[in-house]
Amino acid sequence: MEVIAFVGPSGTGKSHRALVVAHEHNIDTIIDDGLLIKDSKIIAGHSAKKEPSKIKAVRRAIFMEPEHAEEVQKVIEEVHPDKILILGTSENMVRKIVATLNLPPVSQFIHIEDIATKAEIAKARDSRLKDGKHVIPVPTVELKPHFSGYLIDPLEIFFKKPQTKRRRLGEKSIIRPIFSYYGKLLMSDSAIATIVNLVATEDPLLTKTAQIVIKNSNDAEKGISISLDVTIKYGVSLWEVLHHAQERIKNMVEYMTGMTVKEVNIEVKRLSIE
Numbered sequence: 270m271e272v273i274a275f276v277g278p279s280g281t282g283k284s285h286r287a288l289v290v291a292h293e294h295n296i297d298t299i300i301d302d303g304l305l306i307k308d309s310k311i312i313a314g315h316s317a318k319k320e321p322s323k324i325k326a327v328r329r330a331i332f333m334e335p336e337h338a339e340e341v342q343k344v345i346e347e348v349h350p351d352k353i354l355i356l357g358t359s360e361n362m363v364r365k366i367v368a369t370l371n372l373p374p375v376s377q378f379i380h381i382e383d384i385a386t387k388a389e390i391a392k393a394r395d396s397r398l399k400d401g402k403h404v405i406p407v408p409t410v411e412l413k414p415h416f417s418g419y420l421i422d423p424l425e426i427f428f429k430k431p432q433t434k435r436r437r438l439g440e441k442s443i444i445r446p447i448f449s450y451y452g453k454l455l456m457s458d459s460a461i462a463t464i465v466n467l468v469a470t471e472d473p474l475l476t477k478t479a480q481i482v483i484k485n486s487n488d489a490e491k492g493i494s495i496s497l498d499v500t501i502k503y504g505v506s507l508w509e510v511l512h513h514a515q516e517r518i519k520n521m522v523e524y525m526t527g528m529t530v531k532e533v534n535i536e537v538k539r540l541s542i543e
Contacts, residue, residue, distance in 0.1 A: 271352045272372050274363040277381025282393035283356050290379060291354050298350035300366065303329040305341045313344035324526060331362060332369045333524060342370045361492070361529055456526055458483040465495055468521045469535075474510050476500045476541045492529030495522070500539040511535050 299306040305313040317329035332338040357363035462481040477500040484494040515533040
């Protein structure tokens with residue numbers, strides 16, 4: 270099974286162009302926003318576009334819910350496609366999906382800039398910002414059972430090669446998710462610091478935290494860095510306690526915020542002696 274990734278920031282037109290990319294690479298199976306699509310039919314998964322908030326939409330898109338991941342993984346094993354196209358906002362997001370679903374490593378990354386002009390990307394962004402429109406690369410009739418009560422518009426696309434006539438490639442659908450009405454989502458550093466403090470001190474061997482610093486690069490690909498000082502009980506294995514704390518903090522922050530945690534740096538400043 271070959272895995273090909275189609276990557277680009279949110280709102281740049283990935284789903285709009287997914288069928289063209291799939292056609293050009295002879296791919297009949299697509300993973301997009303939590304859905305497993307084969308031959309223009311949804312065969313497994315749950316759409317992130319049905320979630321009530323952006324955070325839940327991100328978690329759904331990267332298969333953070335175990336039951337969701339297991340369902341899609343099982344169907345992939347059953348149909349066993351030769352190739353899968355995975356859509357993601359970054360290379361890191363695609364790698365997370367690949368790891369969660371136990372798929373082979375990505376053989377090729379295709380970026381939206383490789384197939385769309387700056388003007389086309391800008392137009393797609395403008396449509397997303399003004400109208401909140403999202404595209405799903407399946408026909409409207411296929412979507413209706415999954416999006417009961419949503420306004421769905423069909424959108425036909427055509428495939429054109431040089432010196433040939435256009436021919437119908439497939440139909441896509443436009444919807445406006447609930448979370449698109451809420452505008453831009455901002456996550457306060459203090460909120461992340463509160464999560465870090467609670468998760469770190471769940472371990473009774475870490476008695477206190479201080480100087481929690483969140484460095485946000487504002488780049489989804491690079492993620493955030495977390496640094497903190499701790500007080501630890503005397504006589505315990507520093508490496509073991511701190512290593513487990515790093516894992517807990519990384520996993521919980523990513524789970525609760527949808528952000529990527531690049532690193533967690535913990536420095537022991539004090540020892541606690543009862």
